[in-house]
Amino acid sequence: MPLWKVYHPEEAFSSEDKQAISQRITSLYHMLPPFYVGVVFEAIPKSSFYIGGEPADDFVRISVDHIARQFNDEEIKQRFLNAVAKLLAPFITERGLRWEMHVDETPFSLWTIGGYRPPLPGTPDEIRWRSENRPSPLQA
Numbered sequence: 694m695p696l697w698k699v700y701h702p703e704e705a706f707s708s709e710d711k712q713a714i715s716q717r718i719t720s721l722y723h724m725l726p727p728f729y730v731g732v733v734f735e736a737i738p739k740s741s742f743y744i745g746g747e748p749a750d751d752f753v754r755i756s757v758d759h760i761a762r763q764f765n766d767e768e769i770k771q772r773f774l775n776a777v778a779k780l781l782a783p784f785i786t787e788r789g790l791r792w793e794m795h796v797d798e799t800p801f802s803l804w805t806i807g808g809y810r811p812p813l814p815g816t817p818d819e820i821r822w823r824s825e826n827r828p829s830p831l832q833a
Contacts, residue, residue, distance in 0.1 A: 696760075
């Protein structure tokens with residue numbers, strides 16, 4: 694489960710932008726069931742976002758929680774960050790917005806979906822979840 698929280702100026706993204714960004718983010722995680730990928734957009738009024746003690750109406754802050762997978766290799770981490778920068782560029786950088794992000798990684802063992810413990814990565818049950826695009830009990 695990656696959960697992306699995107700804090701942004703109120704007028705930064707249209708509904709169509711949000712859907713396009715969410716679809717692009719979901720495509721980054723092609724190895725996961727699509728329902729694992731969540732994206733929350735939080736519009737922040739200019740009077741509520743400050744950087745260095747000054748109002749910031751041109752800044753996007755992204756917080757990502759990874760649970761379904763963790764990155765254990767520096768090269769993979771860099772490729773991921775490069776892919777994120779590329780997919781977000783048309784919506785953020787190319788519009789003159791500043792941005793930053795970070796990724797937290799939570800232990801897989803502390804995660805449930807709908808009360809079910811998710812199947813381990815790459816197992817037949819995870820492949821089944823991906824094809825069904827929903828959580829369901831593990832097969833015996």
